[in-house]
Amino acid sequence: MTPCGRRWRCTAFVLLALAALPAAGDEYVELDPHVQQRLLDLQDHWIQWLAAFNQGDAERAGELVDNMLVTTRELGMRSLPDLSLAALVRGVEVARRGDFARAGLALDAAERLAPGEPETAFARAAVQRLEGRWFAAAGNLLAGYARLSTAPAERPLLVSNLALGAIYTLLLAGALFIALEMMVNGGRLVHHFGALVTRGRRTLPLAASLPLAAVLLFWPLLLPGGVAWLVLYWSLLLWTYAALSERLVIVVVWLVVGLSPWAVAQLRERVAVELMPPVQALDRAVAGQLYGGLFADLGALSGLLTDEPAVEHLLADLHRRLGQSESARSLYRRVIAEEPGNVAAHIDLGTYYFYKDDYGAAIQYFEQASRTPSPLQALAYFDLAQTYGVSYHFEEQTTALESSRRIGDRSYGDWVDATGEGNVVTADGGFARVGEIRSRVSRQMAADEGEGRRVETLRQLWSLAIVLAFAAAAVAFDATRRRWHLGGPGGVRSANRWERLLLPGLSSLEEGRGGAAFAALLLPVALLLAALGGRWAFHIPLGYAGGATLPLAVAALVVFFAARAWSVLREA
16 A cells, blocks of 8 residues: 555655745645644644654653644644554554554554544555454444545545446346356357358258358457457347347347447546546545645636635635635625625625624624525524624524524524524535536537537447447347247356356346346456456545555455355255
8 A cells, every 4th residue: 555646645745834835836725824834833743753653652742733733723624644654644554564553653643633534444454464463453444434425525425336237237238148048048049140141941960050140140259349349249139039037138238339439438438527626625625634735726716716706605605614704795796786686705704703793793694694585594693682782782682592492493502503692604605615616617618519419429429329220120120030930038048056156147037037037146256346446446545545456346245155155055
């Protein structure tokens, strides 16, 4: 396992400080001096932590982690993934030298600096493998994949990989299904090829029929992409021998083959958007992850979507979280000017004036928000009531509270618990617009591609027209079979015990149960693809990858075929 990915920085602590400074010619999120000082404090704490770690001083190292977390919370953030990654890298390094005590110290610090990060679980699994604790390592490896499914920036990429895996599983299972069909009906097909050639007048000798059958069956392999053409060609030939359930599976295979180029292209475009640093920064900002490139990435987002209210709204929420209230106020006012009906911006601008003790202005913005029907209307009434309370307008406070309870009775108690007396709740409406911003980035990329994108989409869907042509040819071939009274549904070949063991779905196919045969192929094919995941899947940028997908998938395949062997031998 080696460090990799965009987020890995060998001197991550330096970048946290440099992130506060604008790079020449680059877009950036401007930071106030007090925020820059907090970042420099993080750098100083990190340098001290490195010294304590090198000395093996666990108590001092723990105190410095506490200090870093306090500083992070002062910035309105929750975690430090870059520093966490740097700590776990050092932990694995010392573990390779046999110093497992300091490795545990580093991994514990990494977990505290960025709780729930998948890299920490993967690195802990690596250390446990070095210790020889294989079962514990497997547990942490699985925990890492579980964390990956909830990680804000990595989850969309994981979902895309699952979708891509589903497409490839259906394609490969469909190809194997057609191959099994050929095993069951191939003999009849060869016989009927000879009958069609001679038009039933005589039977070809074996020496002539076998070469002829080989040519007629395998000629598509001579074409570019020959395996795909072979599968389609065989499905055409086998249609006439297939039972109804088998034909339904063949139709599914045709549809998957026809639509998969377009579907894979859509996934690739989605992943290309997700891997853009500005888009990755969206989810990390919402999750409160303070990493070295956060402010530069969000600045690049502003450059990508110029004068976009959703981006300005998100940056306003970020400035407010960082404590840069004046920058937040300016952005909220710009958002309201561009979107007068934006309830969340009105609420958050009202909170600015509330904490500036300008209760008149706060009431004005909260009242405007409360008059607009929206999911945030109850919150607007709640904040209005809180403002009336601190400004001694108790009758108006009671009326506003009653409206808040009536509209949002389920949330009212949570707001009271979160604020206590004399405080208001922010709407965080900009952070809620991450999906909207991501969609606009996708549309911007599509607009930049223009006519070329439409031509490419038509090219991708051309495969569907080819598949429809094969379907028409299959119907025509079936009509020819009926005209010459050849073939018929159902299999004629009986598999032996070992074939049933090694070829899932073969016995079901012999019985004419096409759906069951296809379903039996899905699990082993999915496990096989999992074992080869690095070869076909989209790369997910992680500081530490799982590294043991192949052993886990192979172990699952062994268990799968062992269970099949027990079932087949018991039936025998």
